[in-house]
Amino acid sequence: MNDIILGIETSCDDTAVAIVNSNGEVLSSIVSSQTDIHSQFGGIYPEFAAREHVVAIIPAVNEALKIANVKPDDLRAIAVTRGPGLIGSLLTGLHTATGLGLGWNKPVIGINHLRGHLRSVDIGKKRVKYPAIILLVSGGHTFLAYMESTTKIKLLGGTRDDSVGETYDKVGRMLGLGYPGGYAVDMLAFKGKPTIPFPRPMLNKGLEFSFSGLKSAVSRYLLYSKTVVNEDIASSFVQSVMEVLIKKSQLALKKYPSKAFVIVGGVAASRQLRTEAAKLCEKMNVELCLPPIRWATDNAAMIALAARDYLNLGISPEPEPDLRLTISDF
Ligand code: KG4
Ligand code: ZN
Numbered sequence: 014m015n016d017i018i019l020g021i022e023t024s025c026d027d028t029a030v031a032i033v034n035s036n037g038e039v040l041s042s043i044v045s046s047q048t049d050i051h052s053q054f055g056g057i058y059p060e061f062a063a064r065e066h067v068v069a070i071i072p073a074v075n076e077a078l079k080i081a082n083v084k085p086d087d088l089r090a091i092a093v094t095r096g097p098g099l100i101g102s103l104l105t106g107l108h109t110a111t112g113l114g115l116g117w118n119k120p121v122i123g124i125n126h127l128r129g130h131l132r133s134v135d136i137g138k139k140r141v142k143y144p145a146i147i148l149l150v151s152g153g154h155t156f157l158a159y160m161e162s163t164t165k166i167k168l169l170g171g172t173r174d175d176s177v178g179e180t181y182d183k184v185g186r187m188l189g190l191g192y193p194g195g196y197a198v199d200m201l202a203f204k205g206k207p208t209i210p211f212p213r214p215m216l217n218k219g220l221e222f223s224f225s226g227l228k229s230a231v232s233r234y235l236l237y238s239k240t241v242v243n244e245d246i247a248s249s250f251v252q253s254v255m256e257v258l259i260k261k262s263q264l265a266l267k268k269y270p271s272k273a274f275v276i277v278g279g280v281a282a283s284r285q286l287r288t289e290a291a292k293l294c295e296k297m298n299v300e301l302c303l304p305p306i307r308w309a310t311d312n313a314a315m316i317a318l319a320a321r322d323y324l325n326l327g328i329s330p331e332p333e334p335d336l337r338l339t340i341s342d343f
Contacts, residue, residue, distance in 0.1 A: 015087050016034065017087050018091070020033065023105050024153075043076050043080075059099045063101030092122045092124050093122070095334055097154075098126055100334060100336065123335075126316075129315040143160060145272060146265045147276075147277065147340075171221065176224070202247040204248075205246070205249070209249035211249050216257055282306045
């Protein structure tokens with residue numbers, strides 16, 4: 014039987030389509046970015062995002078099939094993100110997948126975007142050993158979870174307000190670094206010194222996070238400080254985020270002894286986070302599992318890979334939108 018899966022991901026501002034074979038190898042991966050459109054607003058403009066997906070999705074599907082040298086008939090299934098995300102963006106992907114499924118006579122599986130990120134670490138190569146502690150840090154989400162297997166996952170603690178990625182992006186905007194600012198803040202931090210004592214939110218308060226206060230602290234510092242050195246602000250901000258992420262990850266690893274520590278989501282691309290996580294894993298004697306940087310940010314290969322878990326379990330969620338999905342849901 015054909016075991017090739019076509020994945021579609023349109024939960025936010027990237028139109029992504031990928032084709033993955035039965036060995037988890039990526040035959041093609043298209044990510045059509047909308048950064049140029051949203052950067053003029055300093056953040057994602059949801060209506061524009063949905064409209065741009067409509068324009069980009071079919072050319073992306075055609076390109077993915079062509080690069081992979083795959084015909085619709087060769088597919089076992091179509092996997093599509095059903096949430097969480099922006100509703101207009103999600104609907105474009107879901108309706109496209111449903112239409113293609115009808116036209117090509119293929120099953121369509123609705124995928125939890127967070128489960129996709131979780132699987133991103135195994136794209137192209139199995140990397141994770143179980144049990145594992147997972148830190149998901151993206152533009153939309155931040156949490157720690159305990160994974161007994163690819164499908165048995167327990168949420169340990171999430172953010173009470175902003176995600177880490179959102180905080181990086183807003184600090185990037187305050188420092189005039191454009192949108193999205195995560196990468197630029199991460200890089201600028203290397204050039205400065207962590208001289209400003211920004212807060213370490215909820216540092217000693219269990220496994221939950223909060224980042225809105227830190228965001229405000231950076232904003233107030235920029236408003237009221239007489240001398241402003243952007244490099245030092247970035248460095249001090251990143252140091253504060255790192256301390257919180259590493260301390261809580263360490264706590265999770267102590268409470269739930271694990272073989273691996275996994276970081277996924279867009280902020281897993283952070284060089285600073287990768288370095289700090291490596292130090293933590295050495296100290297805790299666990300293996301650090303990271304997705305290659307290309308697969309840390311949103312892509313459709315992770316959605317196709319997550320679909321394989323679902324198929325193996327005989328679970329096939331409908332391609333219906335669901336904005337409330339958490340990591341423990343299918
Ligand atoms: O996972 P993702 O592509 O989208 C969501 O599902 O949200 O994550 C995007 C986030 C953005 O906030 C972006 O600024 C951040 O990941 N990001 C980074 C880096 N690269 C992307 N944050 C810190 N350092 C980076 N190198
Ligand atoms: Zn994402």
